[in-house]
Amino acid sequence: MTNLYINTDNSPxxxxxxIYGHFxxxxxxxxxxxxxxxxxxxxxxxxxxxxxxxEALKKLRIPVLRWPGGCFADEYHWMDGIGxxxxxxKMINTHWGGVVxxxxxxxxxxMRFCEMIxxxxxxxxxxxxxTVYEMxxxxxxxTFDGVSPMSELRKQNGRAEPWKLxxxxxxxxxxxxxxxMRPEYYADVYRRYATYVxxxxxxxxxxxxxxxxxxxxxxxEVLMREACKFMDGLSLHYYTIPTGNWxxxxxxxxxxxxxWFSTLRNTLxxxxxIRKHSTIMDKYDPEKRVALIVDEWGTWYNVEPGTNxxxxxxxxxxxxxxxxxxxxxxxxxxxxxxxxANIAQLVNVLQSVILTEGEKMxxxxxxxxxxxxxxxxxxKLLQTGISGxxxxxxxxxxxxxxxxxxxxxxxxxxxxLVTLCNLDPENSQDIRIEIRGSGLRQYKTAxxxxxxxxxxxxxxxxDAPDNVKPATLGEIPVANGILEAKLAPMSVTALKIK
Ligand code: AHR
Numbered sequence: 008m009t010n011l012y013i014n015t016d017n018s019p020x021x022x023x024x025x026i027y028g029h030f031x032x033x034x035x036x037x038x039x040x041x042x043x044x045x046x047x048x049x050x051x052x053x054x055x056x057x058x059x060x061x062e063a064l065k066k067l068r069i070p071v072l073r074w075p076g077g078c079f080a081d082e083y084h085w086m087d088g089i090g091x092x093x094x095x096x097k098m099i100n101t102h103w104g105g106v107v108x109x110x111x112x113x114x115x116x117x118m119r120f121c122e123m124i125x126x127x128x129x130x131x132x133x134x135x136x137x138t139v140y141e142m143x144x145x146x147x148x149x150t151f152d153g154v155s156p157m158s159e160l161r162k163q164n165g166r167a168e169p170w171k172l173x174x175x176x177x178x179x180x181x182x183x184x185x186x187x188m189r190p191e192y193y194a195d196v197y198r199r200y201a202t203y204v205x206x207x208x209x210x211x212x213x214x215x216x217x218x219x220x221x222x223x224x225x226x227x228e229v230l231m232r233e234a235c236k237f238m239d240g241l242s243l244h245y246y247t248i249p250t251g252n253w254x255x256x257x258x259x260x261x262x263x264x265x266x267w268f269s270t271l272r273n274t275l276x277x278x279x280x281i282r283k284h285s286t287i288m289d290k291y292d293p294e295k296r297v298a299l300i301v302d303e304w305g306t307w308y309n310v311e312p313g314t315n316x317x318x319x320x321x322x323x324x325x326x327x328x329x330x331x332x333x334x335x336x337x338x339x340x341x342x343x344x345x346x347x348a349n350i351a352q353l354v355n356v357l358q359s360v361i362l363t364e365g366e367k368m369x370x371x372x373x374x375x376x377x378x379x380x381x382x383x384x385x386x387k388l389l390q391t392g393i394s395g396x397x398x399x400x401x402x403x404x405x406x407x408x409x410x411x412x413x414x415x416x417x418x419x420x421x422x423x424l425v426t427l428c429n430l431d432p433e434n435s436q437d438i439r440i441e442i443r444g445s446g447l448r449q450y451k452t453a454x455x456x457x458x459x460x461x462x463x464x465x466x467x468x469x470d471a472p473d474n475v476k477p478a479t480l481g482e483i484p485v486a487n488g489i490l491e492a493k494l495a496p497m498s499v500t501a502l503k504i505k
Contacts, residue, residue: 008437008491010394013414013423015444017390019340022415023298024070024384025347026338027377028129030303032077033112034103034356035318041354041363042120043112050366055111056120059368060354060361064124067360067377070384071174072126073302073349074117078102078184080176081135085145088113089164102184104317114149118170127173129302129349134178134200134217135186143203146175150210169210174347176215176302177201180244182226185217190229193217197230201237215240215300219284227284231291239296240347243284244303246357247274247330259308259321260464264432267326267463268402270306271430274330275407277304278337285344298346301338305350305358305373306330319356323371323467325460325475325497327358331376332411332428332499335383339413339426342388362469369467372475375458379477379501382424386415389423400431410436410494421448423504429494432463442488442504450504453490455480459498 031037044050044057051058075083079102087096088110095110121128130149132142147157152169161169177200179185181193188196197216204212216234218241219226230241249257249270257266284299306327307319314320331350338345350373354361360374391414400409407430414425429436442450458477465475483490485504494500 008439009398009410011412011438011440012392012394013425013440013442014390015416015423015442018387018416019390020343020388022339022342022383022386022388023346026335026342026345027067027069027381027384028071028073028347028349029069029126029353029360030073030077030349030351031353032356033075033079033083033100033108034077034352035315035320036355036363037352038112041361043116045111053123054119055116056123057363060363061120061123063361063368063370063374064353067374068381068384069124069126071129071347071349072121072124072353073129073131073176076131076179077303078180080131080179081133081137081181081185083133084137084141085114086141089115089160102317103319104315106317115164115166118149128170129174129176130172131176131179132200132204134181134196135184139200139203142177142200143205146172146204146212147207151207169207171210173211173213174215175204175212176217176242177204178217180220181217182220182223190226191233194230194233197234198237213239215242215302218242218300221245222280222283224283224287227287231288231297235291235297240298240300241288242300242302243280245277245280245301246303246305246307246351248307249273256308259306259311260324260466262326262464264402264463267432268400268405268407270326271329271333272405272407274333277334281337281341281345285341288344295344299344301345301348303351304334304348307357321357323358323362323373324463325372325458325465326463328372328376328458328460328475328499329428329430329497330358331373332380332426333430335376335380336411336413336426336428339383339388339415364469367469369469369472371467372458375475375477376499379456379458379499380426382417382503383413383415383426385418386424387418389414389416391425398436410438423450425502425504427494427500427502429496429498429500432497435496436494437491438494439489439491442485450485450488452485453483453502453504455483455492456501457495457498459495463497
């Protein structure tokens with residue numbers, strides 16, 4: 008039996024809803040086919056946006072959506088994506104499969120999509136191959152409410168009112184695909200570009216600087232030292248690769264327990280990365296004004312056999328559900344510094360919540376985890392831990408924690424949501440949770456929702472869309488603040504304590 012405690016007197020902070028954010032790039036079939044089918048498509052759509060995908064995403068209450076990249080962002084020239092479709096220039100998407108990008112999905116279409124699903128837009132600007140002027144004009148086009156060349160152009164294109172735009176990224180991976188810069192150089196470039204990302208009227212922009220890749224603490228050190236006061240957020244990118252080898256990452260569905268184990272071990276590294284980068288940020292920003300924004304995370308496998316290698320299309324199994332559950336628990340736990348995260352990517356690319364094929368759509372196990380965790384958004388994080396020895400999951404002489412957990416109290420009531428992952432694919436875990444705290448009201452019962460797999464590679468297909476889906480188990484009694492439960496092998500569990 009594992010003894011867990013939840014301390015309702017100790018809240019390290021509020022879990023920003025933006026931790027439950029997503030990312031959509033002009034990559035493979037994420038935008039084209041996954042979100043945008045065009046107004047004349049036989050696939051049911053509203054203004055060109057798929058109705059089925061928009062409906063499913065609305066249910067997740069996605070708080071924020073990043074666009075248009077990724078590496079694509081630093082090659083994107085936003086003016087190519089406005090105005091009459093037939094006049095929009097075509098370009099080559101050199102990063103992702105060398106396909107023709109016809110720019111039919113641009114600023115207006117993205118803003119419309121955000122409105123439809125209720126997400127806050129997060130736009131990533133072009134530093135690598137774009138000019139300061141171009142970036143300045145984009146923000147003016149979107150947000151300026153007076154008379155100016157850009158607001159007039161917006162009006163000509165059918166949008167009289169400016170949009171609200173809160174989040175703006177100044178470049179993406181500028182240490183790599185965004186210009187191969189050194190941190191010393193990028194820090195100055197960032198300061199220059201960010202100067203011209205203006206606040207118009209009441210629109211206040213939260214500026215996000217390109218942060219480190221994985222464990223590159225030198226990048227963080229330089230950026231924080233040289234540019235901290237000019238930024239509101241610093242990004243971090245970390246992908247989970249089963250083999251740790253970029254040239255043969257492993258399959259999304261054909262894997263053994265060794266790769267199950269290495270995937271979960273590698274994903275747990277997110278905890279260490281956040282701690283390391285936060286330590287540096289704390290040195291320059293002890294007040295934690297600057298947020299750490301994990302705006303690309305998730306699994307990255309070899310592409311599905313027979314698909315375009317540049318499209319990054321992969322399946323999604325119960326292993327991905329565990330990766331999602333573990334990372335979201337980690338982000339919750341560090342909510343004092345991590346105030347946004349965006350899983351890569353929304354539809355048909357990497358660790359997606361939705362896959363589509365023509366008019367068909369399927370929800371992945373990762374979708375269900377976001378659904379099960381969504382009530383953590385804006386919740387009060389509760390100090391949660393294991394008393395005594397924490398159970399471990401061992402394989403081939405290596406051990407990792409068997410249980411990942413986080414809990415929060417609803418902002419609107421004193422209901423507690425506890426989310427737990429059992430990483431062990433063979434053994435269940437018996438747990439006992441003690442709710443501690445002064446003035447504690449009498450909790451009586453807990454509802455229990457479980458997402459488990461029948462095999463380590465269990466997944467949903469267009470023909471069998473419900474192989475992996477959450478099951479609601481009966482109510483669990485809570486007596487004197489204590490409840491007991493059994494976590495199924497390889498499962499994600501959400502307990503709502505009332
Ligand atoms: O998400 C796929 C790619 O991964 C993004 O375009 C890039 O930023 C990262 O390297």
